[in-house]
Amino acid sequence: MLACDQVVKRFAIRRGWRAQLVTAVNQVSISVPAAQVLCIVGESGCGKTTLGKMLAGVLPPTEGSVTVDGVEVSARRTAERERAALKVQLVHQDPFSTLNPVHTIGEELSLPLIHHRIVPKSHLREECERLLTLTGLNPKAVLDKYPHELSGGQRQRAVLALALSVRPRYLVADEAVSMVDVSSRLIMLDLFLEIASTQDLGLVFITHDFGVARYVGYEGTITVMYLGRVVEQGPTEQVIHHPCHPYTQVLLSSIPALQAGRDFMPQKIVPRSFEVPSLEHLPVGCVFEPRCPFATEACSQSAPQLRATDKASSQQAACLLVEATSTGVVG
Amino acid sequence: MMRTIRRFGVAVVMIWMVTTLTFFLIRLMPGNPIATAYQTLLQQGMTAQQAAVQIHILYDVYPNQPVLTQYFVYLWNLVHGNLGTSIVYTGRPVLGLILAAAPWTLLLVSMGLLISFVIGLLLGVIVAIHRDTWIDNLTSQVASVFHGVPNYITGFIFLYFFTVMWPWFPFGNIYNPSIAVGLTFPFVASVAYHAVLPVAAYVFGAFGGWTLSTKSAAMAVLGDDFMMADKIRGLTSAQRLDHLVNNSILPLFTGFVLSLGFMFGGSVFIESMFSIPGLGYLVQSATTQRDYPVMQATFMLLSAAVILANFAADTLYSRIDPRIRN
Amino acid sequence: MSEVAVAVDDLVVEFSSDEGPVRAVDRVNLQLERGKILGLIGESGCGKTTVAHAMLNAVAEPGRIVRGRIHYAGHGDLLGMSEEAQRLFRWQHVSVVFQASQNTLNPLQRIEAQIRELARAHRISNPNALVGRAREICDRLRLDGRRMLDAYPHQLSGGMRQRVGIMLALLLQPEIILFDEPTTALDSLSQESVLRIIEEIHAKEGISGVFITHDLGIVAEVADVVAVMYAGRIVETAPTGTLFNAPRHPYSRALLNALPRLTGDPRAAKGLTGAPPKVVGEVAGCLFRERCRFQTAQCKMAEPVLTSVDADHRVACFKINEEDGRASV
Structure with a gap:
């Protein structure tokens, strides 16, 4: 299980003479069982990338803890924690920034293999070939190539091979397909799913696209984030077809009708504003209150906590109005 | 701040x-x-x-x-502003020696730097616009060659051809000693006449480098989206050239300001070759004669100039590039 | 039939490369009716942006228009005009909303300075009036006009950039706006806000537009007519409803099927494998055949040409009657 418990991440932003702290991720707890899929959905700036980095051990949380199979990796590093942290690997959205332009793909793949002593040196080339084959690349064609000599899709696969090189148990994919053409997105997603299932990997898929989230995480769970907080989470199909939080509803109803499907969301729910408020001036009450079409007086008073939407399901939403909005909105 | x-x-x-x-x-x-x-x-x-x-x-x-x-x-x-007294020029304050020498160096190198920068900028932009044509090939080759030749070689060649073979220009000193020093036309003209060859030697050593850096900067700018969009917006050629030049200067700016700092030291060869009583000349003669106070003061000045130029480049860059400004 | 605002006739654009000239656009014919929005869709590299640039005779080096006509109603063939007339034509009659608007602005100038420059370039006698107009448009687009004009391009945030881009496109009151992937890379909410604005100005000002994107979902929202491009060619054109309900070209069908849906079996959607070919030199056969499920010997022999299958519906394929095995959307 890959999990984080009440993680908080604050950054200092310099404003002239003084620095101001902004909270990019605020008390988020999520968990991904081994070999399961969790999708984190939200607009840019919602903290999903920061959360992903903390899960992958790339960024230490300001508060809270991250655990991988029971080992807390966010605490001071020991050999054991180092090993546990290696079990979670991050797949970046931009393959160009991940691959060193002066290394061939073979050299790039060899580095972690040597550094973490994954295979003896004599087996290096075989292991590289295995990894490339695993990600659907022809090792002979790409092993000695530089990143700029590969096509976009090949680079994406090479990045995936790189992440797999240390034999992780979990992958955190951050907008892994947002730079891929719509026509071939599903091909990349299929690859992720195939590798996850053959290698028994847990998958954290970060995206702003519910369509992608549903395709990848159909049997898994969805976490919807807004301004650093989880506003709704639950089984994928449940959240998409019965969204409880107004923000989830607004997001879903902004999806073009063609993609959403004809009989989906007959009632358009429009936010009061299309501007995301700055993290520096967060509302006191519910973070979504200033944009929420259903907001009441009470919403600006106190911040709602995540709570179950009804006894039967495992769906949770952080909204004072859950009772009021969960009925009658979805047709 | x-x-x-x-x-x-x-x-x-x-x-x-x-x-x-x-x-x-x-x-x-x-x-x-x-x-x-x-x-x-x-x-x-x-x-x-x-x-x-x-x-x-x-x-x-x-x-x-x-x-x-x-x-x-x-x-x-x-x-307390006391740099000591010279050992060689017995009893003369070092500060006075430096103040007497500095204007010539300042004049020489700032002229040379400015002229070479402007020439390099123009050539670089022209070459970038006409990349992969004969204009590019010829200019880039010439620029590389001049960039590679040290300025004491060009200086020596100029000296030989224009003072010895064809004595069109005077040799030695920076003005005619028979003319009274002052802001008079004959004096300024004399300085300008004497400065032609040393400034030219500096320019020939430096313009190649500026041309090549401008070329690569301008080529990067030409590939930027806004240059394409400028055309689509119907901007005039002059306006587009303006955008190209302004954006190409940015990456050169730091180098230019740093060169201002290096210029005190950069003229040692040229000044001693043309016998110009500038700072480079002072450094050189003080070093050979072990004139401690002068050496000490000039060395300090040279490094301080570089350090201050670095500071100026950092500070000024954020003024000219709005993206760096906070 | 309503009036045609711009007609692209037999457009061919080539880019020189080491292997010889690459045909980025090949014999493209397009007609944009006045007051309508034409969707131009295809994968990246299919030539759709090149078509837009060619419509302004502003194809970037090393590309060049080999032949064709860009006929604007009331102005004639753009390619036949003088350089200066072309320059003034651009933006006054046809403007563009670019994909990443902040990159298409000079980073060293405030927006207002760039508007004044635009006024000078287009010989507008009262630049202050143009700045005032920019402020008005900002208000309509729910932007803080003063703040926007005072900002440098890099200071604009995600959704703002595209709206400033739209403001600039509207500034000289053009008859036609080319939208070049204006919502790609935006979140669904920002995307929706931009689409709403486009719909609004389309309805209010009767502007004609070409909307270029690789996202079919968006095209379905805004376009009246859709043209599907593949490897520099138009392979299918139809009214939007027809294209999405009864696509005939296997490529259009594949594109439609590659869209992950929110209802139904998620695994019914399938991605499109492979990549479009690079077209160098003479072509024999259909360029899509390598990726096509229905290819036969015939597809290798000759290249299919656009043929009418219905009123306003044209397809370039030999196998248009092939059943997909799956119900189309």
């Missing part, structure tokens, strides 16, 4: 460190003239004390003072 003050503080500390370093390094160099003079005085029959007093009168230092004491005395004098 805060950042600027902090950077300035760092610059001051660096200047102090360089000053300290040169102070001790210079004293490690072989051939100490004060020790030599002191020994001579002793051999002439003076007592040690008389000789020491004599040395102090002449050179403003006590020969047997510990180096550390000399250092603190030096620092004390330095913060």
Whole structure:
């Protein structure tokens, strides 16, 4: 299980003479069982990338803890924690920034293999070939190539091979397909799913696209984030077809009708504003209150906590109005 | 603002460190003239004390003072604006020597730098616009060749052709000594006439580098989306050229300001070749004659100029590029 | 039939490369009716942006228009005009909303300075009036006009950039706006806000537009007519409803099927494998055949040409009657 418990991440932003702290991720707890899929959905700036980095051990949380199979990796590093942290690997959205332009793909793949002593040196080339084959690349064609000599899709696969090189148990994919053409997105997603299932990997898929989230995480769970907080989470199909939080509803109803499907969301729910408020001036009450079409007086008073939407399901939403909005909105 | 003050503080500390370093390094160099003079005085029959007093009168230092004491005395004098007196030009204050030499160097190098920068900028932009044509090939080749030839070689060639073979230009000094110094037309004209060859030598050594850096900067800018969009928006060629030049200057700006800092030291060869009484000349003659106070002061000046130029480049860059501004 | 605002006739654009000229656009014919929005869709590299640039005779080096006509109603063939007339034509009659608007602005100038420059370039006698107009448009687009004009391009945030881009496109009151992937890389909410604005100005000002994107979902929202491009060619054109309900070209069908849906079996959607070919030199056969499920010997022999299958519906394929095995959307 890959999990984080009440993680908080604050950054200092310099404003002239003084620095101001902004909270990019605020008390988020999520968990991904081994070999399961969790999708984190939200607009840019919602903290999903920061959360992903903390899960992958790339960024230490300001508060809270991250655990991988029971080992807390966010605490001071020991050999054991180092090993546990290696079990979670991050797949970046931009393959160009991940691959060193002066290394061939073979050299790039060899580095972690040597550094973490994954295979003896004599087996290096075989292991590289295995990894490339695993990600659907022809090792002979790409092993000695530089990143700029590969096509976009090949680079994406090479990045995936790189992440797999240390034999992780979990992958955190951050907008892994947002730079891929719509026509071939599903091909990349299929690859992720195939590798996850053959290698028994847990998958954290970060995206702003519910369509992608549903395709990848159909049997898994969805976490919807807004301004650093989880506003709704639950089984994928449940959240998409019965969204409880107004923000989830607004997001879903902004999806073009063609993609959403004809009989989906007959009632358009429009936010009061299309501007995301700055993290520096967060509302006191519910973070979504200033944009929420259903907001009441009470919403600006106190911040709602995540709570179950009804006894039967495992769906949770952080909204004072859950009772009021969960009925009658979805047709 | 805060950042600027902090950077300035760092610059001051660096200047102090360089000053300290040169102070001790210079004293490690072989051939100490004060020790030599002191020994001579002793051999002439003076007592040690008389000789020491004599040395102090002449050179403003006590020969047997510990180096550390000399250092603190030096620092004390330095913060009071006293750079000491020259050993070679007996009794003349170092500050005066520097102030007399600095204008010539400043004139020479700033002219050379400015002219070479403007030529390089123009050529670089033209070449970038006409990339992969004969204009590009020819200009880039010529620029690379001139970039590779050191300015004392070009200086020597100019000297040979234009003062010896065809004596069109005067040789030596920076003005005709028979003309009274002052802001009069004959004097300024004389300076300009004398400055042609040394400035040309500087320009020929420097424009190639500017051309090549401008070319790569301008080619990057030409590939930017806004250059394409400028055309689609129907902007005039002049406006588009303006955008191209302004954006190409950005990456060169830091180098240009740093060159301003290096210019005091950069003219040593040219000044000694053309016998121009500038700072480079002063550094060179002070070093060969072990004129400690002058060496010390000029070295400090050279490094301070570079450090301050660095500071200026950092500070000014954020003024010209809005993206760096906070 | 309503009036045609711009007609692209037999457009061919080539880019020189080491292997020889690459045909980025090959014999493209397009007609944009006045007051309508034409969707131009295809994968990246299919030539759709090149078509837009060619419509302004502003194809970037090393590309060049080999032949064709860009006929604007009331102005004639753009390619036949003088350089200066073309320059003034651009933006006054046809403007563009770019994909990443902040990159298409000079980073060293405030927006207002760039508007004044635009006024000078287009010989507008009262630049202050143009700045005032920019402020008005900002208000309509729910932007803080003063703040926007005072900002440098890099200071604009995600959704703002595209709206400033739209403001600039509207500034000289053009008859036609080319939208070049204006919502790609935006979140669904920002995307929706931009689409709403486009719909609004389309309805209010009767502007004609070409909307270029690789996202079919968006095209379905805004376009009246859709043209599907593949490897520099138009392979299918139809009214939007027809294209999405009864696509005939296997490529259009594949594109439609590659869209992950929110209802139904998620695994019914399938991605499109492979990549479009690079077209160098003479072509024999259909360029899509390598990726096509229905290819036969015939597809290798000759290249299919656009043929009418219905009123306003044209397809370039030999196998248009092939059943997909799956119900289309």
